Amino acid sequence: MQKSALHKIHDWLWEIPKSTRSDMRVPARVYATEEMLDAIVRDRSLDQLVNVATLPGIRGWAVAMPDVHEGYGFPIGGIAAVDLDEGVISPGGIGYDINCGVRLLRSHQTASAMAPSLPTLVHSVAREIPSGVGRGGPLRLNKHDLDLVLGGGAARAVESGYGEEGDLERIESRGTLEGADPAAVSDHAHDRGSDQLGTIGSGNHFVEIDRVAMVFDTVAAQQLGLEQERVVILIHTGSRGLGHQVATDFLKRMVGSMHRYGITIPDRELACAPFRSPEGQQYFHAMAAAANFAFANRQVITAGIRRAWKHEFGADGDLEMVYDVAHNVAKVERHEIGEVLVHRKGATRAFLGQPVLIPGSMGTASYVLMGQSGAMEQSFGSSCHGAGRVMSRTRARHEIDATELRARLKNGGIVVEAGSAKGLVEEAPEAYKDIDAVVDIVDRAGIAKKVARLVPIGVIKG
């Protein structure tokens, strides 16, 4: 996509007109400064966004957040709202990691007070929370117990002793999506998920210990129990192999069924089915079940971190939930254009007054934002989800030295436990966009306002 194809609406908003390609059903919009746009047009993000604008039943705009980057099918950072009766549901609009999301916990410690304990604590958390890649985790669920998790989500984890009832109040949808049907989840998916509850996986997933480095909105920060120098914990993971298999199963099924519904799409990875069709409804129910698995996964991980914290700090070791929010999911929501199915692929729900958690890279910063009315008017109640990659993993491995990176992080006061040097360099700060600039855009656009900036002091990676 050439930059000249985009029309400038604001300093932070650009539009690709519907006339750009004959199969577009709506325009496409991207939130970015001109400098960011220069980088975005270097990969295929915007071509993929135009493909999204061709989906049957799409309403308003196909939207890309400032952290947008090339994915497969949808770009990462993409949002699409579709009509419930005339529109489709596309597993590619949610992604393979269904309900990949972020959870924020707050501690009673300050960064300076806990500095001597930090290396031990990072090690203890790493021992409690395995990556689970190709090994599995400590829990092995039989089909009956797994189905209870798929139906109940975080609530089932709490019932089983992994947390407190109050935790559920601070999770999107209280940690349980309605309509989840374990019977819609295949045997393969059950098998892949049976030993993965309580594991973070690899790639960009992590547990991070942060300090609140800056408060932008004192009132909102107080509402969330955040204050300068307070230590908080970010958890970033999703539905692991179970969700990956649900997406694989239904993409295959929809690739095979689209012709029956007369659907043609520019990329097979956008395979879809009418939302009201049997295929569409079964995927929606299976996706909800996988989303519940992810909510439960973050709840079980929370219990592990709480154990480590209690072990280190005793009576002063309580960790309280701030919020938990998904950034890969589809939900039926009411917006100004009516009731629609909102696909969020690497985009965070940002309803008015709702906490929005934006994880950055391990050496820079993460943000706590709060949803604003502009999100409801412009982006179907959605915000960005992270910094967004700019460097391929291959290039990162060639250009970044693991020893130098470890030293740099150590000099920056960050204690790191990583499963592999390869995984560490692939997630190096320079592989990502400037998160401060990304967050500035959604703040300026009135989508989500800045509440607090978090800086890492401990990183645990799979």
Add this chain to the structure above:
Amino acid sequence: MIEVVEHTADIRLRISGASIEELFRDALRGTMQLLRPDLDERSVQREIAVEAADRTTLLIDFLNEALSHAHVHREAYDDAVFTTLTETRVVAQLHGREARAFGDDVKAVTYHEAEIRQPRPAEAGPHIWSVTIVYDI
């Protein structure tokens, strides 16, 4: 032949082979290499059968089926013997070894950009089949 091609967030492999069988086999090897398995000595065999509407979809579905078995059984496959390989159906016996663990996760093999290309004209030399595959990792 397996080549790694740049992709901003995920992994893109270009696979080529002198025959469709070789293309499928090298694509299987490339997929398994991405898992970076820590291999055990014990060898394994697993039979899989997949049907699809066309050859490209068949390849992606075949790789996803193999990937699912690799994850579920903790195995990595480095060879396949095809008893049936048509445009729409593949039956294959996968050969490999048990894995103690995987170094990396591969979530799925995507259909994005995948298109098995026709052989070059005979005068260009050996027939080369090729496909580009994007993996979600």
